Amino acid sequence: MGLHILAIATEITRALEEIAWQSGEYSRFRRDTHISNPAFQTLYSRWLHHVLADGLVWVGTTEDKKTGGMLAFEARDHETASIALLVVAPTVRRQYLGQCLVYTARQEARNRGCTELRVVTQGANLSAQRFYEHCGFGLLHTERYYHLWL
Incomplete structure (x- = not known):
């Protein structure tokens, strides 16, 4: 299965939401036992809507027009941009969509x-770390986040 096209998303589709949810496999919100899967999905869907409103979302589709991956991009100032989310579906990994x-x-x-x-x-997420290193990124710093439940 080859890659077909990269396009800028103009609206949130069910396929985009589902692939965003897949990206959360290692998310601290997914791994927190106090957060249900529906709550996690709602959180990620809201976040995706926010990114689409304030940034750019590119979608990679396969030859059969299925969503193969996406990247959410944000530029908060004129110096630093960020990849807010990058996910490639397991069926199209290692076909250079992530690098593209x-x-x-x-x-x-x-x-x-x-x-x-x-x-x-x-x-x-060791595979993501290796992928980003392969793309030329390096470790800047490490942060630990904790959820405090009252």
Whole structure:
């Protein structure tokens, strides 16, 4: 199955939501036993709507027009842009869609005059860490987040 096209998303579809949910496999919200799966999905869907309203979302589709991956891009200032979310469906991994999406984000950051492109990933997500290192990213710092339930 080859890749067909990259396009900018203009609306949130069920396929985009579902692939965004897949990206949360290592999310601290997915792994928190106090947060149900429906609550996690609602959280990620709201976040996806927010990113689409304030940033860019590129979608990679396969030859059969199925959503194969997506990248959410944000540029909060004129110096730093970020990859807010990157996910590639398991069926199309290792077909360069992820690299293509990262390249597109790099170009967008340059076009906006940004001098830095950042991405955050979970420490437990070793495959994502290796992928980002392969794409030229390096570890800037480590942060720990804790949820306090009252």
